Amino acid sequence: MVSRYCDARAVTVLSVTPMKILSFVLLFSALAVPLRAQTIDDGIMMTAGSLQTGEIYTRDTWNQYWEGTLKRTNGNIGTITTQSNALSAVYGFTNRLMVVGMVPYVWTRPSQGVLQGQGGMQDMTIGGKYAFIERSSAKYGALRAIVAVSGSFPLSSYTPDFAPLSIGTQSQRISPRLTLNYQTDTGVYLTGTTSYTRRADVTLDRPYYFTDNQFFLTNRVEMPNVADYTVAVGYLKHDLNTHVTFSQQTTQGGGDIRRQDAPFVSNRVNFSKIGAMAMYPIPKINAVAFQFAVAHVLDGRNVGQSTTFSFGFLYSRAAQRRLIR
Amino acid sequence: MKTFALALTIALTPALAAAANNDPGAGSWQMIVLSSPTQFSVPAPLSTTSIAYQTELAAIRSAQAQITDGQRTAITYWSKGGVLAWNQLLLEFVARADLPPAPRADGTYPAPDANNPFADPMFPFGNPPYASRAYSYVTVAQYEALKVAWYYKYLYNRPSPSAVDRGIKALVPTNDLPAYPSEDAVVAGVTVEILKLLFPTMVDEINAKAAEQQMSAYLSGKASASDLAAGLALGQAIAPVFIARAKGDGMGAAGSPAGIPALSAATAARGEVPWQSLEIPARPPMLPLFGKVKAWMMTPDDVLKERPGAPPSTSSGQMARELAEVKDAVTHLTREQLAIVYNWADGVSTATPPGHWNFIAWPYVQQSGFSEVRVARTFALLNMALHDAAVGCWDAKFAYFNPRPSQLDPEIRTVIGLPNFPSYVSGHSTYSAAAADVLSYLFPAGAASFDAMKEEAAISRLYGGIHYRSDIEVGKTHGKRIGDYTLRFALHDGADR
Numbered sequence: 001m002v003s004r005y006c007d008a009r010a011v012t013v014l015s016v017t018p019m020k021i022l023s024f025v026l027l028f029s030a031l032a033v034p035l036r037a038q039t040i041d042d043g044i045m046m047t048a049g050s051l052q053t054g055e056i057y058t059r060d061t062w063n064q065y066w067e068g069t070l071k072r073t074n075g076n077i078g079t080i081t082t083q084s085n086a087l088s089a090v091y092g093f094t095n096r097l098m099v100v101g102m103v104p105y106v107w108t109r110p111s112q113g114v115l116q117g118q119g120g121m122q123d124m125t126i127g128g129k130y131a132f133i134e135r136s137s138a139k140y141g142a143l144r145a146i147v148a149v150s151g152s153f154p155l156s157s158y159t160p161d162f163a164p165l166s167i168g169t170q171s172q173r174i175s176p177r178l179t180l181n182y183q184t185d186t187g188v189y190l191t192g193t194t195s196y197t198r199r200a201d202v203t204l205d206r207p208y209y210f211t212d213n214q215f216f217l218t219n220r221v222e223m224p225n226v227a228d229y230t231v232a233v234g235y236l237k238h239d240l241n242t243h244v245t246f247s248q249q250t251t252q253g254g255g256d257i258r259r260q261d262a263p264f265v266s267n268r269v270n271f272s273k274i275g276a277m278a279m280y281p282i283p284k285i286n287a288v289a290f291q292f293a294v295a296h297v298l299d300g301r302n303v304g305q306s307t308t309f310s311f312g313f314l315y316s317r318a319a320q321r322r323l324i325r
Numbered sequence: 326m327k328t329f330a331l332a333l334t335i336a337l338t339p340a341l342a343a344a345a346n347n348d349p350g351a352g353s354w355q356m357i358v359l360s361s362p363t364q365f366s367v368p369a370p371l372s373t374t375s376i377a378y379q380t381e382l383a384a385i386r387s388a389q390a391q392i393t394d395g396q397r398t399a400i401t402y403w404s405k406g407g408v409l410a411w412n413q414l415l416l417e418f419v420a421r422a423d424l425p426p427a428p429r430a431d432g433t434y435p436a437p438d439a440n441n442p443f444a445d446p447m448f449p450f451g452n453p454p455y456a457s458r459a460y461s462y463v464t465v466a467q468y469e470a471l472k473v474a475w476y477y478k479y480l481y482n483r484p485s486p487s488a489v490d491r492g493i494k495a496l497v498p499t500n501d502l503p504a505y506p507s508e509d510a511v512v513a514g515v516t517v518e519i520l521k522l523l524f525p526t527m528v529d530e531i532n533a534k535a536a537e538q539q540m541s542a543y544l545s546g547k548a549s550a551s552d553l554a555a556g557l558a559l560g561q562a563i564a565p566v567f568i569a570r571a572k573g574d575g576m577g578a579a580g581s582p583a584g585i586p587a588l589s590a591a592t593a594a595r596g597e598v599p600w601q602s603l604e605i606p607a608r609p610p611m612l613p614l615f616g617k618v619k620a621w622m623m624t625p626d627d628v629l630k631e632r633p634g635a636p637p638s639t640s641s642g643q644m645a646r647e648l649a650e651v652k653d654a655v656t657h658l659t660r661e662q663l664a665i666v667y668n669w670a671d672g673v674s675t676a677t678p679p680g681h682w683n684f685i686a687w688p689y690v691q692q693s694g695f696s697e698v699r700v701a702r703t704f705a706l707l708n709m710a711l712h713d714a715a716v717g718c719w720d721a722k723f724a725y726f727n728p729r730p731s732q733l734d735p736e737i738r739t740v741i742g743l744p745n746f747p748s749y750v751s752g753h754s755t756y757s758a759a760a761a762d763v764l765s766y767l768f769p770a771g772a773a774s775f776d777a778m779k780e781e782a783a784i785s786r787l788y789g790g791i792h793y794r795s796d797i798e799v800g801k802t803h804g805k806r807i808g809d810y811t812l813r814f815a816l817h818d819g820a821d822r
Contacts, residue, residue: 075428075605114603114731116655116738116790157660161667162740205667207684208416210674215417217684259445260427261674262742 040100040127040150041230043181043191046092047318054088056291056312062304063111065164068256069301078112080164080304084122086312096134101126103155106167115165121155122168129179141184148177148195161204163263164304170265171223172200187237193230199223202265211264212255221266224253239289242278257302271300279314289314347502348820351698352476355818357621357705358566359469362476365562367555370483370505381549382490388544389494396544397496403541404497407512408467408701409690412683414534415463416676418524422451423674425608425745432606436580442525449524453671453752454615454715457679458576459523461621461705461712463516466567468705470515470560471508471698477559478503487546496545500696507548507556508697513538514560515567522568574619582609592726598639598733600726600747610746616720621709622810628720631806633799636727636749644733647793651730652737655790662788663740669753669785670741678753678782679711682760685778689768702820707763710811714759715752717807718800722747729791739790750800751792754783758804759811766812 046052063079064071088102107119127150136142152173160170177195202221209216227250234243254268275295282288295308352362371378403410426434426446435446442448449455483505487495502508513535520531539557542548548556592599602608620628637643658666671678686707690700727749731737744752761779765772783801786792815821 072427078605112605114735114737114739114743114790116740159663159667205664206670206675207668208420208676210417210420210423213421215420215676217413258424258674260425264674 040125040129040148040175041177041179041193041195043144043146043179043183043189043193045095045129045131045144045146046090046098048092048094050092050316050318052090052314052316054086054291054312054314056086056088056310058082058084058086058308058310060306060308062297062306065304066257066300066302067259067261070259071305076113077110077115077164080108080110082106082108082167096131097128099126099128100150108165108167110165115162118158118162118165118167120158120167122158123152123154123173125150125152127151127175129177138185141182144181144183146177146179146181148179150175150177159205160202160265161206163265163267166265169199169223170202173197183236187235189232189234189236189243191230191232191234191243195228197226197228199225204265209264211266223266224251224268226251226269239281239286240278241280243276245275245277245295246272247275248272254302263302267302269300269302271297271303273297275308282313287316289316346694346696346699347500348475348696348698349479351472351696351820352479354472354698354702354820355814356472357465357469357709357814358570359473359563362473365473365559367473367477367481367506367559370481370551370555373483373489378549378551381551382486382493385486385543385546385549386490386492389496389546392544396540399537400496400541400545403509403538404545405691406697406700407509407538408464408471408697408704409687410538411463411467411512411516411534412460412704413687415460415520416680416683418520418527419451419456419459419680420674420676421527422447422449422524423456423677425450425452425673428606428608434606434608439525439577447526451524451677452611453677453679453756454579454612454618454719455576456677457708457712457715457756458571458574458618460679460683461708462519462523462567462571464701464704464708465621466515466519466564467512468698468701469567470511470563471701473563474506474508474511474556474559475698477506477555478508481505483552485547485552486549493546495547497547499546502696504548504552505555506559507539507542507552509542509548510539510553510556511560511563512697512701514557515564516560518561518564519567519571522571570619575614575617579612579614579618581614585609585613588613588723588726596638596640597726598728600728601732602745603729603731603743604745608745610723611744612719612746613723616716616718616723618716618719620713620716622814623713623716623807627810628717631717631803632721632724633750633803636725636793636795636799639728639733643795644793647795648730648734648737651787651790651793652734654788655737655740658740658788665781665785666740666789669782670789671753672742672744678756679708679715679760681782682707682711682756682764685760685775686764686768689764689771693768699820702815702818703767706767706811706815707760710759710763710808711756713810714755714804714807717803718750718752718755719746721750721803722752725749727796730793731790737790741789741791743791748792749796750803751783751786751796752800753786753792754779754797754800755804755807757782758801759808760804762805762808763811763815766815 060082061079064073084104084106086102086104090100092098103124104122106122109117129146129148131144131146133145154170158167160166175195175197179193181191183189202223204219207219230245230247232243232245250270251268254266257263273295277293279289279291282290292311297305428434437446437448437450439448482503485504487493517531517535521528539553589599671681727747729748757779761775764775783797
């Protein structure tokens with residue numbers, strides 16, 4: 001069987017699917033959700049000339065959230081469900097350089113209260129990654145180091161000012177990332193990845209707002225930047241790829257949700273979460289793989305304690321030159 | 326402070342472009358609460374040639390020689406005028422206080438307690454009626470205090486330190502206004518005392534701002550130590566009149582939910598669907614007795630006289646049509662309509678609709694060249710109208726106890742938080758019409774703009790899914806009639822040029 005990846009000892013990090021409680025967390029889902037298993041933040045590189053496209057559905061729910069650091073429920077929203085359908089594409093220019101892109105449609109719904117769920121095209125993400133170190137030895141296994149950068153920008157004029165039902169933050173973002181991947185001959189692998197997301201100001205439809213104990217007389221909101229990391233332990237052999245992850249996101253500023261207040265677009269959203277993912281080619285249709293993932297928030301701040309399920313299909317078209325060969 | 330550095334971007338025109346008219350006759354303008362300036366005594370100042378006063382001047386020269394960057398920043402900040410600066414601070418205090426109490430575990434809601442303001446929930450909940458009252462007390466007290474100050478300024482005619490002593494630099498534009506008693510200290514004195522009552526958790530910040538205001542007046546060559554001391558004493562002497570009024574104006578009882586069951590039953594007995602809280606757990610309505618709180622320009626009989634007629638019956642064809650209109654609007658909002666909804670939302674954690682109308686007035690005030698006492702009059706008139714609009718609106722809301730659209734049709738899903746009080750008439754519409762009425766008189770050049778903003782603020786509530794068209798249309802005419810009470814006062818108060 002021909003591997004769909006340029007190196008069978010590849011790694012996928014289960015990217016964090018944040019509970020999209022606070023509109024703002026959507027930021028991360030946007031980056032992470034749909035790119036699973038072929039993403040900007042995993043240890044995989046594509047074969048030169050090969051293309052992978054995917055469609056992933058994600059369902060994220062929470063009924064408890066952290067109002068600042070106070071964990072609570074809220075009868076006026078009940079359970080918030082955020083769903084998305086995302087299309088993605090990955091293309092390998094060379095064995096060491098690839099690009100990724102994805103567009104999600106996101107929709108939200110509260111289970112209680114009078115508030116209206118929102119829906120729409122969220123943010124497009126495009127990025128590139130380059131494996132600047134590739135080392136392997138029979139004795140010690142293989143090591144790969146990757147630098148990546150991705151950018152996101154809103155695809156529609158959805159409001160960022162209706163958290164937790166807004167579908168996103170409207171903030172343009174750019175994230176440099178470093179990923180290390182170590183793989184043994186047994187198929188077991190370890191991956192660590194970290195990024196720092198710079199976020200552009202957001203413009204509201206109102207002339208002032210109060211956050212972080214200050215009254216701002218402007219419609220412009222400065223967005224704090226975001227740091228995150230993920231570690232993964234996985235197994236990849238014969239195109240079965242499975243792993244478990246631990247992730248943490250830390251926002252570098254922003255205010256807490258005040259008592260009984262609504263979330264605000266620039267809140268300090270932190271969380272840690274665990275996840276698991278499995279991906280396997282559908283028998284007899286080797287070009288298509290099925291993927292399933294689950295994640296759960298362990299602890300957080302200004303964020304919902306969400307549980308996220310996602311599944312999808314990934315279609316791979318091998319490099320032409322390989323077909324010729 | 327970052328916040329108000331930003332405020333300067335709102336109105337770029339330098340505040341002190343030219344004080345065209347110091348309004349020397351303001352001491353005789355009609356009072357609202359006080360009886361006359363001579364109700365308060367201000368002792369005659371020392372002569373500018375006295376040794377004691379010369380010593381004060383020497384102290385200013387010395388302080389100016391050692392001025393710090395922080396002090397210069399403060400002088401710039403307060404140079405927009407103390408009344409305007411305090412108005413901007415007041416919006417921030419309201420936004421900070423504008424948080425509803427969280428429910429207890431048993432589903433009940435605690436009430437903020439003025440005697441225990443730091444508890445959860447903090448006192449006050451700066452909701453729209455509370456805010457309208459707070460804005461009005463601060464601005465009316467400032468206005469009344471400045472009229473008294475103006476009386477004594479022109480009685481004693483003692484110039485400012487920078488006018489007396491060429492060795493003292495005028496660090497803000499000068500205007501020949503007599504310095505004794507200092508208008509900055511009068512404003513600081515009266516404002517601090519009233520704010521302590523209204524926003525007790527913010528006392529430290531309020532005191533710091535007042536000290537900074539007086540320090541700025543001193544260092545900029547506007548006021549000597551004795552100008553400030555006399556002003557502060559005057560402001561502090563006037564404040565108790567307003568504090569006593571506030572303690573007896575009915576606000577203390579306005580939050581009582583005791584009458585709600587009877588009100589609900591009476592509404593049902595009329596054949597109407599009574600309002601219910603749609604919050605989960607159900608929350609008692611916001612300030613059910615605010616319609617009984619004392620107004621500024623209206624008697625209780627006036628409030629009743631101006632109460633609008635009943636809304637369309639909840640079982641009528643008209644109500645069904647209006648309900649359908651709301652549902653259609655909020656289900657098919659354009660992006661522009663959604664922007665209008667959010668521009669005017671003024672919900673939790675905001676300066677509230679009355680604060681928004683103060684905000685709208687800022688650039689006009691900054692460009693007006695008005696004297697400080699006339700600026701105070703501007704805000705006092707605006708906020709009396711807004712407070713009276715709140716009283717009239719709440720009177721109507723709890724007279725008819727009309728349900729919100731989402732209560733009659735649970736399929737109506739809103740794009741902003743649903744206000745937890747009856748629907749008829751729309752507060753935004755009443756406030757905005759009253760405010761536009763008064764501002765159009767004060768700044769005729771802005772009349773078309775104020776009217777357009779009023780229309781937009783009003784219809785935003787239908788787009789948001791929280792008000793019927795009747796709430797809005799009737800609210801606007803109600804608000805205009807209420808604004809006219811303040812207008813009739815303004816036309817004959819002696820200040821109209």
